[in-house]
Amino acid sequence: MTGDMQAFFEVHRGLLREGPGLPEDVHWALAQIKPPARVLDAACGPGADTATLAEALPQARIEAVEMVPHFVTEARERTAGFGDRIMVLEADMLSMSGPYDLIWCAGAVYFAGIARALGAWRKALSPGGYVAFSEPVLEPGASKAARRFWDGEGQVSSEAQVLSQVQAAGYRVLETRRIVGAAWEAYYTPMQAHIDALRAANLADAVAQACDQAEAEMSNWRAARDEVAYLLILARCE
Numbered sequence: 429m430t431g432d433m434q435a436f437f438e439v440h441r442g443l444l445r446e447g448p449g450l451p452e453d454v455h456w457a458l459a460q461i462k463p464p465a466r467v468l469d470a471a472c473g474p475g476a477d478t479a480t481l482a483e484a485l486p487q488a489r490i491e492a493v494e495m496v497p498h499f500v501t502e503a504r505e506r507t508a509g510f511g512d513r514i515m516v517l518e519a520d521m522l523s524m525s526g527p528y529d530l531i532w533c534a535g536a537v538y539f540a541g542i543a544r545a546l547g548a549w550r551k552a553l554s555p556g557g558y559v560a561f562s563e564p565v566l567e568p569g570a571s572k573a574a575r576r577f578w579d580g581e582g583q584v585s586s587e588a589q590v591l592s593q594v595q596a597a598g599y600r601v602l603e604t605r606r607i608v609g610a611a612w613e614a615y616y617t618p619m620q621a622h623i624d625a626l627r628a629a630n631l632a633d634a635v636a637q638a639c640d641q642a643e644a645e646m647s648n649w650r651a652a653r654d655e656v657a658y659l660l661i662l663a664r665c666e
C-alpha cells in the first residue's frame with residue numbers, strides 16, 4: 429500500500445460508515461419487499477448497514493463482503509452480537525454466487541459501474557430477487573457548488589441516466605429515494621471528530637494532508653448540502 433493510501437485509511441478508520449446513509453434508508457427498501465431470507469451487504473465498509481439489516485431481519489442469513497481488511501475487522505466487531513447468521517468475508521462483491529433474495533449495496537456500485545455490477549449480480553440473485561444500491565447523481569442544471577463537490581470523481585450521471593443504465597442491465601426500477609442532508613451528516617460528523625483527534629496527536633505529514641483533503645471535501649459538501657445527492661434505487665431482475 430502506498431503512503432498516500434495508508435494516510436487515507438488513517439482518516440478512514442473507526443468510523444461509523446464510509447459513505448452517506450441512515451438506517452431509515454435500509455428500512456425504506458425493506459418496507460417495500462417480502463422479508464428476504466438471504467441477504468448480501470455488498471461492500472459493507474465498517475458494517476453499519478449490515479447491523480441495521482441484521483436488526484431488521486431477525487430470521488435472515490446475511491453475508492457481508494468487503495475488500496479492505498480493516499473494514500472487514502470493524503464490520504465483524506460491529507455485528508459480532510448477531511451470532512453466526514451474519515458472516516463477514518474479505519471478498520470481491522462481484523464474485524459472490526448467492527443465491528440472495530436481496531443484494532444491498534451502499535455507495536460502491538460506482539467502483540465497478542452499473543452494467544458490470546448488476547450484470548454480475550444477475551447470477552447471484554434468487555428468482556425475483558432485489559437489488560438496492562445507492563449511486564452518486566448530478567443533474568445537468570446543478571449549481572457550481574454542487575459540481576465542485578463532485579470534481580475529480582469522474583463522470584457523475586444524472587438521475588435519468590442512472591435509471592436508464594439500470595434498465596439496460598435488465599432490471600426493473602421499482603422505487604427511488606434521494607439521499608441528501610442528514611445521511612451525509614451521519615458520514616461526515618464522525619469523520620470530523622476523528623480528524624480532530626488525529627490533529628491533537630502528532631501527525632505525520634501525509635496524514636495531515638489526508639485530513640486537509642477530507643476537510644476540503646466536507647467544506648465543499650456544506651456549500652451544496654441540499655443538492656449533493658446519492659440516488660437509492662430499488663430494482664428487480666427481470
Ligand SMILES: C[S@@+](CC[C@H](N)C(=O)[O-])C[C@H]1O[C@@H](n2cnc3c(N)ncnc32)[C@H](O)[C@@H]1O
Nearest residue numbers: 445446447471472473494495520521534536539
Ligand atoms: C464508499 S464505501 C461504502 C461502504 C459501506 N457500504 C458504507 O456505506 O459504509 C465503498 C466501499 O466499497 C468497497 N469496495 C469497492 N469495490 C469493492 C469490491 N469489488 N468488492 C468488495 N468491496 C469493494 C471499498 O473498499 C469501500 O469500503
